[in-house]
Amino acid sequence: MKGIFAASFLSIVSIIFVGCGETNTANTTTDKNAANQKNQNSAAAATTPSPAEIAGGASIYKEHCAKCHKEDGSGGKVDVDGVTINAENFVSEKMKKMDDAKYYKYIAKGIPDEGMPAFEDKLTEAQIKDVVKYIRTEFQN
Numbered sequence: 001m002k003g004i005f006a007a008s009f010l011s012i013v014s015i016i017f018v019g020c021g022e023t024n025t026a027n028t029t030t031d032k033n034a035a036n037q038k039n040q041n042s043a044a045a046a047t048t049p050s051p052a053e054i055a056g057g058a059s060i061y062k063e064h065c066a067k068c069h070k071e072d073g074s075g076g077k078v079d080v081d082g083v084t085i086n087a088e089n090f091v092s093e094k095m096k097k098m099d100d101a102k103y104y105k106y107i108a109k110g111i112p113d114e115g116m117p118a119f120e121d122k123l124t125e126a127q128i129k130d131v132v133k134y135i136r137t138e139f140q141n
């Protein structure tokens with residue numbers, strides 16, 4: 001009788017241990033994944049654009065964006081065809097935090113109700129990427 005008790009006690013203890021071990025491993029894996037994700041993000045953000053990309057982005061910006069978002073990226077109120085619109089300020093914390101994918105989307109599709117034009121017919125994908133690189137380096141560093 002004693003033996004059986006001892007055995008089942010031991011197996012309960014080992015179940016508890018194994019249980020704890022499992023949750024711990026699961027947590028560490030999630031933490032590791034989060035850390036990897038973070039590293040990947042900062043690696044992507046840290047890629048330095050080439051001078052050619054910046055120069056290309058600068059001329060696109062001056063030609064297509066500056067009249068509303070201003071030469072210095074500060075945006076603000078502008079009159080376009082008699083309508084006052086409020087262009088986004090690229091120097092703001094909010095715009096620093098917004099990821100590239102969102103920039104590409106807004107630039108390509110525009111925000112018609114707010115006065116931000118769509119550029120997918122005027123600029124290539126590469127040009128849109130260059131102009132975002134220019135905004136990041138020039139206004140957000």
Ligand code: HEC
Nearest residue numbers: 064065068080085086087088103106107111114115116117
């Ligand atoms: C005719 C004026 C005008 C021009 C030209 C213009 N924008 Fe905008 N843009 C706006 C306005 C107004 C908004 C703010 C929309 C809003 O309030 O949501 C905006 C918003 C944006 C946003 C989204 C910000 C957000 O709220 O998430 C991005 C990105 C952007 N513009 C990039 C550009 C780039 C790059 C160019 C040049 C290729 C450009 N814009 C040209 C007026 C303009």
